[in-house]
Amino acid sequence: MNGVPRNEAPPALEIQAERFLADLEAVAAIGRLPDAAGGGRERRPFSSAHWAAREFLMDGARRAGLEVQIDPAGNVSARLPGPTADAPTLLLGSHLDTVPHGGPYDGALGVLAGLEVLRVLAESGIPRRCGVEVVDFTDEEGRFGDLFGSRALSGQLTREQAVAFLERAGAYPEDLARARERIPGGLSPEAVLQARRPPESLAGYLELHIEQGPRLERAGVSIGIVTAIFGRRSWLATFRGRRDHAGTTPMEVRSDALVAAAELIRELPQWVSEAVPQGVATCGNIQVDPGVYNVVPGRAVVWIEARAATLEELDRLEQGIRERAAKAAGAVGGQWALRSTARSEPTPMDPAVRALLHRAAARRGVPCLDLPSGAGHDAQMLARITPTGMLFVPSVEGRSHCPQEFTRPEDRVIGAQVLLDAVVEWVVEPRAA
Amino acid sequence: MNGVPRNEAPPALEIQAERFLADLEAVAAIGRLPDAAGGGRERRPFSSAHWAAREFLMDGARRAGLEVQIDPAGNVSARLPGPTADAPTLLLGSHLDTVPHGGPYDGALGVLAGLEVLRVLAESGIPRRCGVEVVDFTDEEGRFGDLFGSRALSGQLTREQAVAFLERAGAYPEDLARARERIPGGLSPEAVLQARRPPESLAGYLELHIEQGPRLERAGVSIGIVTAIFGRRSWLATFRGRRDHAGTTPMEVRSDALVAAAELIRELPQWVSEAVPQGVATCGNIQVDPGVYNVVPGRAVVWIEARAATLEELDRLEQGIRERAAKAAGAVGGQWALRSTARSEPTPMDPAVRALLHRAAARRGVPCLDLPSGAGHDAQMLARITPTGMLFVPSVEGRSHCPQEFTRPEDRVIGAQVLLDAVVEWVVEPRAA
Numbered sequence: 001m002n003g004v005p006r007n008e009a010p011p012a013l014e015i016q017a018e019r020f021l022a023d024l025e026a027v028a029a030i031g032r033l034p035d036a037a038g039g040g041r042e043r044r045p046f047s048s049a050h051w052a053a054r055e056f057l058m059d060g061a062r063r064a065g066l067e068v069q070i071d072p073a074g075n076v077s078a079r080l081p082g083p084t085a086d087a088p089t090l091l092l093g094s095h096l097d098t099v100p101h102g103g104p105y106d107g108a109l110g111v112l113a114g115l116e117v118l119r120v121l122a123e124s125g126i127p128r129r130c131g132v133e134v135v136d137f138t139d140e141e142g143r144f145g146d147l148f149g150s151r152a153l154s155g156q157l158t159r160e161q162a163v164a165f166l167e168r169a170g171a172y173p174e175d176l177a178r179a180r181e182r183i184p185g186g187l188s189p190e191a192v193l194q195a196r197r198p199p200e201s202l203a204g205y206l207e208l209h210i211e212q213g214p215r216l217e218r219a220g221v222s223i224g225i226v227t228a229i230f231g232r233r234s235w236l237a238t239f240r241g242r243r244d245h246a247g248t249t250p251m252e253v254r255s256d257a258l259v260a261a262a263e264l265i266r267e268l269p270q271w272v273s274e275a276v277p278q279g280v281a282t283c284g285n286i287q288v289d290p291g292v293y294n295v296v297p298g299r300a301v302v303w304i305e306a307r308a309a310t311l312e313e314l315d316r317l318e319q320g321i322r323e324r325a326a327k328a329a330g331a332v333g334g335q336w337a338l339r340s341t342a343r344s345e346p347t348p349m350d351p352a353v354r355a356l357l358h359r360a361a362a363r364r365g366v367p368c369l370d371l372p373s374g375a376g377h378d379a380q381m382l383a384r385i386t387p388t389g390m391l392f393v394p395s396v397e398g399r400s401h402c403p404q405e406f407t408r409p410e411d412r413v414i415g416a417q418v419l420l421d422a423v424v425e426w427v428v429e430p431r432a433a
Numbered sequence: 434m435n436g437v438p439r440n441e442a443p444p445a446l447e448i449q450a451e452r453f454l455a456d457l458e459a460v461a462a463i464g465r466l467p468d469a470a471g472g473g474r475e476r477r478p479f480s481s482a483h484w485a486a487r488e489f490l491m492d493g494a495r496r497a498g499l500e501v502q503i504d505p506a507g508n509v510s511a512r513l514p515g516p517t518a519d520a521p522t523l524l525l526g527s528h529l530d531t532v533p534h535g536g537p538y539d540g541a542l543g544v545l546a547g548l549e550v551l552r553v554l555a556e557s558g559i560p561r562r563c564g565v566e567v568v569d570f571t572d573e574e575g576r577f578g579d580l581f582g583s584r585a586l587s588g589q590l591t592r593e594q595a596v597a598f599l600e601r602a603g604a605y606p607e608d609l610a611r612a613r614e615r616i617p618g619g620l621s622p623e624a625v626l627q628a629r630r631p632p633e634s635l636a637g638y639l640e641l642h643i644e645q646g647p648r649l650e651r652a653g654v655s656i657g658i659v660t661a662i663f664g665r666r667s668w669l670a671t672f673r674g675r676r677d678h679a680g681t682t683p684m685e686v687r688s689d690a691l692v693a694a695a696e697l698i699r700e701l702p703q704w705v706s707e708a709v710p711q712g713v714a715t716c717g718n719i720q721v722d723p724g725v726y727n728v729v730p731g732r733a734v735v736w737i738e739a740r741a742a743t744l745e746e747l748d749r750l751e752q753g754i755r756e757r758a759a760k761a762a763g764a765v766g767g768q769w770a771l772r773s774t775a776r777s778e779p780t781p782m783d784p785a786v787r788a789l790l791h792r793a794a795a796r797r798g799v800p801c802l803d804l805p806s807g808a809g810h811d812a813q814m815l816a817r818i819t820p821t822g823m824l825f826v827p828s829v830e831g832r833s834h835c836p837q838e839f840t841r842p843e844d845r846v847i848g849a850q851v852l853l854d855a856v857v858e859w860v861v862e863p864r865a866a
Contacts, residue, residue: 211681212678212680212681213678213681213682213683214682214683214686215683218686230680232680234726243835244831244832245645245646245807245808245831245833245834246713246715246717246738246740246807247645247663247665247713247740247806247807247808247809248644248645248646248806248807248808248831248833249646249647249713249807249831250646250647250648250713251702251705251706251713251714252706253647253831254702256702256715258698258716258717258719259698259699259702259716261695262694262695262696262698262699262716263695263699265691265692265695266692266695266696266699269684269687269689269692272684273684273685280679280680280682280683280684281684282679282689282726282727282728282729283691283692283695283730284679284691284721284724284725284726284727284728284729284730285721285724285725285726285730286691286719286721288717288718288719291717291718291736292717292718292736293667293715293717293718293736293737293738294715294717294738295717295834296715296717297716297717297718303724303725303726304726305679305726305727307679307680373680373681374678374679374680374681374682375678375680375681376680398677398678398681398682398686399677400678400681401678401728402676
């Protein structure tokens with residue numbers, strides 16, 4: 001099978017909402033932190049809570065008769081095989097790890113919806129033209145290495161990145177030892193690189209995720225279809241002025257580096273809203289030297305990032321940041337420099353997969369919204385090697401990465417149902433006319 | 434003798450410029466740091482370099498036949514006695530300690546000019562109606578306790594402050610042991626409080642200091658006569674917004690605490706220039722929470738201080754800061770709070786002493802400028818208990834607390850000469866008409 005199929009009348013299967021919602025609540029309870037300790041839950045990769053969630057997934061998969069495996073990058077998956085040994089596999093996935101004090105559904109929603117889809121497919125007995133597999137990717141949140149599992153599986157992990165991941169993990173010897181016991185190949189860099197799947201073995205990739213932003217809720221729509229995952233650039237902007245005594249230096253002769261930095265920080269949001277309405281830019285931190293009450297700041301370093309769905313928009317954001325930094329430094333007679341610290345390109349989703357997702361939502365009569373993803377996802381790794389699409393469901397008040405993160409149960413169920421419908425159209429042979 | 438005398442034709446004595454300038458260079462070389470280590474000099478209180486400078490002072494004083502003593506707060510002084518045991522003493526003074534990487538003349542100028550004044554007076558043999566004493570105050574720069582020596586001598590040190598000073602000094606056991614050996618009473622809190630001088634034992638206090646700001650240089654004037662030492666208030670301004678994902682939260686729905694802080698930081702300088710032109714306000718530092726690239730800042734804490742010569746101006750600055758903080762927080766839909774962290778009142782200089790200093794400058798034909806002191810000085814402690822005045826000489830480019838601090842030799846000499854002339858008018862009996 002090549003490409004994304006089109007099938008106007010696939011069979012209608014139904015997810016079992018009660019079973020699926022119960023799974024979500026069970027996993028949300030794993031790694032829970034007391035409110036007094038900040039609340040939410042913490043399933044950092046390779047922690048004991050993380051493995052507990054993975055055991056829950058593997059147990060559910062085994063009970064549904066699925067093949068369970070752990071690959072050399074630690075990705076856990078459950079598989080419903082294809083008709084032949086060389087049939088490609090449609091991957092579903094997301095991640096069971098969380099940030100500290102994370103919310104209940106970030107990552108877990110996509111993994112458990114995938115499990116539910118596989119269960120329904122298995123129970124239906126309908127013949128499929130390819131395999132279907134749900135993957136819980138290792139360390140999506142980047143405790144040791146951003147999108148580590150999906151980077152490895154998609155063949156984009158370098159040996160240097162694997163070594164750096166293991167070095168960072170080495171700071172948590174218990175967690176690393178636990179992972180080495182469970183993961184085939186013991187997480188040696190050579191073994192990790194073997195997690196790569198050849199693109200021809202894959203049919204495509206679908207991911208259901210919470211939006212982590214407020215757009216769907218504000219639009220009153222339950223399904224978002226991702227157009228692209230934002231590219232991201234980050235910089236350190238350094239402003240230099242002149243250190244002076246804060247008591248003896250009149251205002252009009254100062255060259256205050258912090259005032260220049262403040263000018264940029266303050267001007268940026270309004271300008272971005274007007275110039276690149278679909279993009280974002282954030283000043284997340286600032287460090288001042290010498291950073292005391294009684295000295296006019298001689299240096300200020302601002303941490304800036306910008307994200308957008310297209311290269312043209314990212315270029316426009318970068319250009320605007322440079323122009324505003326120059327103007328702000330000039331206004332205090334100071335100097336400035338912008339040093340790039342990270343860069344990732346925008347990742348468009350596959351148009352045919354987007355069309356498939358739209359058809360699935362339309363068949364259920366569910367309104368949906370095309371929107372870009374401001375957050376990074378495993379889908380951006382898979383999109384480089386196989387036709388990829390993403391579904392979003394609404395985050396209440398747009399909150400995420402915090403205990404307050406929430407998605408209403410009806411939206412969780414609709415998300416899983418549309419995912420199932422899309423998978424069915426993809427993998428089930430059209431009936432002979 | 435009560436009050437500040439007026440004597441239209443005091444005898445004219447001359448300082449020995451060469452001797453005085455050589456003393457300054459000798460002390461400037463003590464504690465010097467290599468350029469590779471940041472340059473300047475470092476004579477932190479009780480360090481070995483600090484005592485080396487004090488030994489230089491005591492040696493010079495002994496050779497001039499002066500009485501040398503160290504009081505229980507570690508203040509080093511040299512004294513030319515009065516005509517009777519109960520005659521009051523006119524104090525001259527400043528400090529030999531420096532900040533790290535300090536300049537050559539901050540503090541040292543006033544101490545060594547005082548030594549020179551005493552030498553010339555002693556050599557002149559002219560009868561005096563009071564004693565004259567030069568004091569090198571302990572820890573003016575506040576390594577362990579702001580204005581510690583002058584606070585103790587003027588009876589304004591509390592037992593709690595003495596204990597806190599000793600606790601901080603205890604972090605440097607070698608320095609503290611060295612000080613305890615040399616200081617009578619061994620720096621016990623009880624002993625330190627004995628450094629207090631009864632106000633009736635003093636005639637007044639005069640201090641020559643570098644300006645540490647650019648006003649004299651910009652006015653092309655060699656002598657500044659201080660009108661008042663600025664009062665100072667400092668605060669922590671806390672802005673609260675809402676932490677959000679920096680990739681997924683559109684610009685228009687954010688409540689960014691750092692943007693609010695930036696608004697205040699950027700608006701303040703222009704407003705202060707217009708509203709309180711003689712005052713200053715500075716944002717010296719800012720701390721952002723969580724302070725990472727990819728989270729919209731939920732909290733930002735700004736370190737603010739304001740200084741002015743009058744209570745009315747300080748109140749106006751505080752009011753303006755509050756109004757601007759409220760407006761900035763409101764603009765992002767956030768909250769704010771201002772917490773006071775320190776407060777000192779403005780200290781006016783004695784009008785009769787200012788008039789005496791003006792007469793001394795006028796007799797030499799030296800133009801002078803009335804100006805407030807933006808920095809704190811030992812004079813602000815002495816002014817509470819005895820008639821006090823301060824002379825400033827220009828700082829090149831207004832620099833201080835850095836290796837680049839400099840005052841031209843001719844200005845150093847004029848400063849010492851005007852100080853001598855003022856002392857002569859103060860302490861020499863008018864000739865019978």
